Amino acid sequence: MELNQLTIHELKEKLKEGKTTSVEITESVFKRIEDVEDKVHSFITLMKDSAFDEAEKADKAIREENNIGLLTGIPVAVKDLLCTKGVKTTCGSHILENFVPPYDATVVKKLKEAGAVIVGKTNMDEFAMGSSTETSYFGITKNPWDLGKIPGGSSGGSAAAVVADECIASIGSDTGGSIRQPAALCGVVGLKPTYGRVSRFGLVAFASSLDQIGPFSKDVEDCATMMNVIAGYDPNESTSVSADVPDYTRYISKDIEGWTVGIPREYFIEGIDSEVLDAVEGAIEEVKRMGGKTVEISLPHTEYCVATYYVIAPSEASSNLARYDGVRYGFRSQDGRDLLDMYKTSRSAGFGAEVKRRIMIGTHALSSGYYDAYYKKASQVRALIRNDFDEAFKRCDVILTPATPTPAFNIGEKMDDPLQMYLCDIFTLSANLAGIPGISIPCGYTNSGLPIGLQLLAKHFEEGKLIQMASAYEKSSKIEKRRPDL
């Protein structure tokens, strides 16, 4: 096996024993990027020079056994929605094509403090609006399992980079499924933490009350390690929560004997791909073999999730994206005749179609005379959706659902039909609306070799339970570890 194919814990072992160096690992990662990046296009910006500097620094730390962090010497990639000091942060948009932040996002700072080697900034749907990474201004990311298919989105680049072994782990963000859905479609582990668990400071906002940063990794143990690095209170963020952060790795390799797993009937609907359904039902059987009990539960307001989300998220986005006005940074059209015209021409040329669609939806939903019917009503329904989960978790430890209704679809298949695209996130949106954590883990492959994802949901701040169950399932199910043939 090549170094770039290994996990964080495998590499840490090798580094500790002196069997390899961070520079070697980083070399193998960049060699791989050289080989496959043309086909996959996971990255918007590569950070080769600084990566090797960081790798050398890591090797020095390891040699001197001084200042060794949880990720010392490990190459990771970061979604291009997180600010990186001195390195272009585009959000997949023309309007920020040349934006270089003067500061690091809290999570980026934490990665650096943990000793990580940052490989580059990954491709994404423009401003995280999309489920296929097709709305990026910088081109489409392809699914490494089938280059004719999408990798999911919006964190498609982060998911593809991990499964294509172009990095060891990566960071994404999830507003309605943007970590869990691409994790499922690419066959990696992706966790969306509880709202408030990981600092949003420096994460370019899409929908502030829904956005949350989380990791992609090759296995569940790596997911736990990444969470140990990024979770925790941040005084720079008012919605960050000061609750204690456990050591997530202590949930690895434990059993789930006696756990109750809730199966929500509203998530097993007509229209789910039959191979996805088979794989998820197989996982339910596996849960029973592992000593878990399953119980059918109901989340009665599920049918309103998509509608609620598509009022709240665009409303917040319409306000969050107002700052891209061409005045201080980013793209400014030279065609403006006056101030208003400068705004109009800059924003018309700077934003892509999906972003403009959502800005218009959100602006309408917040406007005077419509606020009560849309935004306010949606906020009320959101409270009911949250309440559904509170009730459900009185009866079960975790909830199990398919992560997506179908495996990866063809490039271009849904680009002309926004509603079909929005339905890709039908099983993942609810966790963002409720603020609860969710994880997507591989649970099988279709006959044509596309990965299928299983979603687990838990109560607020119970990421530990998700990791425990995902780890137990990973061990017990023995889902075959395949690698895409690139």
Add this chain to the structure above:
Amino acid sequence: MKYEPVIGLEVHAQLLTKTKIFCGCSAKFGSAPNNNTCPICLGMPGVLPVMNKKVVEYTIKMAVATHCRINKNNNFARKNYFYPDLPKGYQISQYAYPLAEGGYVDVEINGAKKRIGITRIHMEEDAGKLIHDENNPSSYVDLNRAGVPLIEIVSEPDMRSPEEGIGYLRRLHEILVYLEICDGNMEEGSFRCDANISLRPKGEDEFGIRTELKNMNSFRNVQRALQYEIKRQQYVLESGGKVIQETRLWDDSQGVTHSMRGKEEAHDYRYFPDPDLVPLMISEEWIKEVEKTLPELPLRKRERFVREYGIPPYDAGVLTASRDLADFYEKTVKY
């Protein structure tokens, strides 16, 4: 027909905190352009606001001093509009749940006491400033002021003459300065006033159509603008016309008001609760604690001077016009 003016005033007062409302930048006036800025008050992508506790404390002081009811449960809202001095494209303000409501200030006009109601006091951030080049068709943006804390004090439409308006303004100004929460400098813009004014036939209960006046940077200009606007509206009404609901700018050099924008061009601010800030809870203990720090307020001091030192009310007024002078007087009297 005899007309009666109905006046309500909106005062914006900059708070004298060391740092801005949502970041650690200095809130001082007069630095070189864009020196007091950071990614947060520049509205860079990805930044988030964190509330300055002092701002809340100062606002509570003003609320207590003006006899307001303090809402225990506050939140912040976004007021959305585009302008180059507004880096985020929205101003963080308070909308549905302001910090204080339902207070009053007592003023004395020609010996007669009058109580002017205060509708609400809320906290918000100031915008930056545009500097227009006189020789080039360029404008420069200075964001030093962006994020400086403001309180907006909205009065009831309780004033019936420019003199009452000025009387009320002077009292507010005096209280803010006494509390040492605002320096009250109108020229530098740390104390600003917009006026809503309408006319109605004397004896009528219903309000007439109002205009909003802006750009008056001294007490005198507020008075002149109100006087001018009364005459203008009276002329419109008496010649059979209708006052149009609009925003008008005071032109100091010409001594007139000009229409700035009509009702149709009025912004739809699309207020909604700011998801980046959590609701702000104000406990009874906190209010009590702040209350204890309040100095003797000018009106009370004035009454006490009359009572204690046996001086005429006018003299007491002069001596208590500033806290320093009043303290000096009291110290001197002891000798």
